[in-house]
Amino acid sequence: MAQTTETVTRTPAGQPRTPRIHRAWFVAAVTFVTIIGAAAFASLPGLLIEPLHEEFHWSRGTIGFAVSVNLALYGLTAPFAAALMDRFGIRRVVAVALTIISAGSLLTVWMTAAWQLVLFWGILVGLGSGSMALAFAATVTNRWFVARRGLVTGILTAAGASGQLIFLPLLSWLVEQHGWRPAAVTVSLAALAVVPFVWLLLRDHPADVRLAPYGGEYVEKPAPVTGAARRAVTVLLKAASTGPFWLLAGSFAICGASTNGLVKTHFVPAAHDHGMPVTAAAGLLAVIGVFDVVGTVASGWFTDRFSPRRLLAVYYALRGISLLFLPMLLAPSVHPPMLFFIVFYGLDWVATVPPTIALCREHYGEDSAIVFGWVLASHQVGAAAVAFAGGVARDVFGTYDVVWYASGALCAAAALMALVISRPRTEPVSLAGA
Structure with a gap:
């Protein structure tokens, strides 16, 4: 049964505590604010392609390669970061990751x-951001929540979209008016500014x-x-x-x-x-x-109530349809059909995350955060490609x-993959100890 703010919590000494608002929400x-601060770096790559092409005469393929290294490392680092959080704690890993992001973004100013x-933005920011990936949100959710996991996962996933909302208009204005370097400095400072909050407030x-x-019930902190x-x-x-791992990884790569x-x-x-413009x-x-915030939080709510397999199939199918129409909507100015696409696509942007995490938890139990880290790695490999x-x-x-057009077709394949994910026949066990 879900715990309310009036529920009595028993400590190991047997003394009741009745916090008005459970510490898990703080x-x-x-975590939400941390992901928002770190999201600044994710808002910048699309804004850098044209300025870097014009200033350095690098091909778009070359710039895209640096972005692909960033995206690939973002995913490949995530499962190791989840394991490092089990070893050294969430707070230390996240603080170090934010510092690496800040350093990598700042160093691009002098390239x-x-x-x-490739080194500064691709490797350094990729490694730092990988430690701040959605496996971070999954780890926090798994440790601090038993009830409302789907909802909390949706809220934390939406934090990335909130960061995009906050930083994109500012960064695009900086790039347009002052060049790309002030935008890179802004990303660096935003990541660094979150470090004190993590160190002082996160547990x-x-x-x-x-x-x-x-x-849930009180449990001792594991060694x-x-x-x-x-x-x-x-x-x-x-x-x-x-089998479910490959279906989850394949659909998430798409x-x-x-x-x-x-x-x-x-x-852009x-x-x-x-x-x-x-x-x-x-x-x-x-x-x-x-609209991503709305869609992702709603998806978390739906995941607590409906089959995550069917939700994923619907999300991927709708996304594929919208992408097939996009080439016909691009124009010099913003018009109503384009706005409809933006709203429709925004509601679906990362709505896939809560049901994907739920399926990892359903199949892989206490190792689900690390498994999701590997599934997220496939997501980023697909993004990098x-x-x-x-x-x-x-x-x-x-x-x-x-x-x-190719991406729209791939989304149709992802919808079919989601539908054929089987249900586990037994309770999930620890894979590391199996």
């Missing part, structure tokens, strides 16, 4: 060669403050898990022997290809190709962020149309 709030873009486990998780890298790989090998890799990276330059195109992405392929397609064909 932890969720700090003069394409390899430096690793409910037992740290002698509380039970929200909606630190050594061998983080080994555990991450062990969980991967065990999960990879099951999710990444059709969102971060395609729309977030290439929508594609709209600019049709004569739309950069600030207007960036504003449309920000509007996607507004399309970030690079989109830039190459634009260089070769002079248009992005072929990539929009």
Whole structure:
């Protein structure tokens, strides 16, 4: 039964505590703010393609490659970061990750060669952002909540969209009026500003403050898990022997290809190709962020009540249909059909995350955060492939149309993959100890 604010929580000493608002909600709030601060770096790549192309004469494929390295490392780092959080604690890992993001973004200000873009933005920011990936939200949710997990997952997932909403208009204005360097500095400062909040307010486990998780019974804080890298790989090998893992990973790779890799990276330059000002195109992405918050929180609520398999199938099918229409909607100015696409697509942007996490939890139990980290890695590999392929397609064909159509078709395949994910026959067990 869900725990309310009046529920008595028993501490290990047996003394009742009756917090008016459970501490888990404050932890969720700090996590939300942290993800918002870190989201600034995710808002910038699509705004950098044209300025870097004009200043350094780098091809869009070259710039897309740096973005693809960033996206790939974002995903591949996530499962190791989840294991490191079990070893060293959430607070330490996230604080270090934010510092690395800040340093990587700041160093781009002085770059003069394409390899430096790959090193600073691709590798450093990729590694830091990977530790701030959705596996962070999954770890917080798993530790601090038993009830309302779907809703909290939706809220924390929406934090990234909220960060996009906050930073995109500002960053696009900075790029338009003052160049890309002040925008890179802004990203650096935003990531660094969140570090004190994480260190002072975030806690690793409910037992740290002698509380039970929200909606659950009190449990002692587990001992630190050594061998983080080994555990991450062990969980991967065990999960990879099951069919649901490959269906989840494959569908989520298509999710990444059709969102971060395609729309977030290439929508602004594609709209600019049709004569739309950069600030207007960036504003449309920000509007996607507004409706993404609504769609993701609603998806979390739906996930607590409906089959996550059917939800995923519906989300992917609707996304694919919308992408097939996009090439016909791009124009020099914003018009009602384009606004309809933005609202429709925004509601679906990362609505796939809560049901995907729920399916990982259903199949893989206490190792679900690490398994989701690997599923997220596939998401980012898909995103990286399309970030690079989109830039190459634009260089070769002079248009992005072929990539929009291909992504729409892939979303149809993802919908079918979601429908055939089986239900677990037994209770999930620890994969690391299997």
